[in-house]
Amino acid sequence: ETGVTQTPRHLVMGMTNKKSLKCEQHLGHNAMYWYKQSAKKPLELMFVYSYEKLSINESVPSRFSPECPNSSHLFLHLHTLQPEDSALYLCASSLGQGGTGELFFGEGSRLTVL
Amino acid sequence: DAKTTQPTSMDCAEGRAANLPCNHSTISGNEYVYWYRQIHSQGPQYIIHGLKNNETNEMASLIITEDRKSSTLILPHATLRDTAVYYCIVRVGFGNEKLTFGTGTRLTIIP
Numbered sequence: 001e002t003g004v005t006q007t008p009r010h011l012v013m014g015m016t017n018k019k020s021l022k023c024e025q026h027l028g029h030n031a032m033y034w035y036k037q038s039a040k041k042p043l044e045l046m047f048v049y050s051y052e053k054l055s056i057n058e059s060v061p062s063r064f065s066p067e068c069p070n071s072s073h074l075f076l077h078l079h080t081l082q083p084e085d086s087a088l089y090l091c092a093s094s095l096g097q098g099g100t101g102e103l104f105f106g107e108g109s110r111l112t113v114l
Numbered sequence: 115d116a117k118t119t120q121p122t123s124m125d126c127a128e129g130r131a132a133n134l135p136c137n138h139s140t141i142s143g144n145e146y147v148y149w150y151r152q153i154h155s156q157g158p159q160y161i162i163h164g165l166k167n168n169e170t171n172e173m174a175s176l177i178i179t180e181d182r183k184s185s186t187l188i189l190p191h192a193t194l195r196d197t198a199v200y201y202c203i204v205r206v207g208f209g210n211e212k213l214t215f216g217t218g219t220r221l222t223i224i225p
Contacts, residue, residue, distance in 0.1 A: 002157065002159075004157075033213075035215075042215045042216055042217050042218075043158070043215040045212060045213070045214065048212065056212060088155070090157050090158075092157070092158075100163070101146065101148065101163065101205065101213075102148075102160045102163070103150075103158070103160065103213055104160070105157030105158050105159070106157050107156055107157055108155070108156070108157055110155075
């Protein structure tokens with residue numbers, strides 16, 4: 001139990017669907033992250049929010065849209081995805097400035113795009 | 115952030131010490147060494163980090179060479195639950211938000 005909760009844990013969607021992944025932390029952290037892990041590939045950083053502002057976007061396609069309404073919640077909105085977007089999507093949080101640099105990860109949301 | 119090199123895979127007998135090496139020959143003076151592990155289909159878990167001194171916590175020890183070009187993560191008494199992919203990452207200080215994962219070392223603990 002890391003204190004970072006992701007829902008849903010599993011999601012199957014068609015290419016024309018719109019869905020969202022949710023991440024929640026009540027650790028008092030100020031930075032939140034989305035990572036993507038495809039089969040047999042390293043984790044890829046997608047987005048970083050710092051104090052609710054998008055600070056890093058690793059050139060992610062626009063069919064992935066992040067949202068951080070407050071410091072405890074992070075969403076990843078998905079629309080018109082491709083089968084190659086099937087992956088494990090991991091959310092993480094950290095204290096940010098003044099912290100130890102440690103990231104706390106959720107269990108991930110496994111996405112399958114048909 | 116500096117690049118790291120780790121062996122692709124390692125085996126270790128249960129109950130023995132697991133020593134996982136990492137080369138980071140281009141590390142800068144303000145970069146820390148972090149270790150994470152990822153048990154199958156779970157999110158990565160922080161293990162330990164250090165700058166230049168050796169570090170120990172309840173999970174592991176981190177030995178950093180004097181020139182800081184390499185380090186070793188030591189799991190003193192490996193158990194089957196330590197089977198995982200172990201990632202060595204170097205990154206600038208605490209203020210840097212970017213943590214870049216490589217391919218890591220797949221450690222298998224043998225009964």
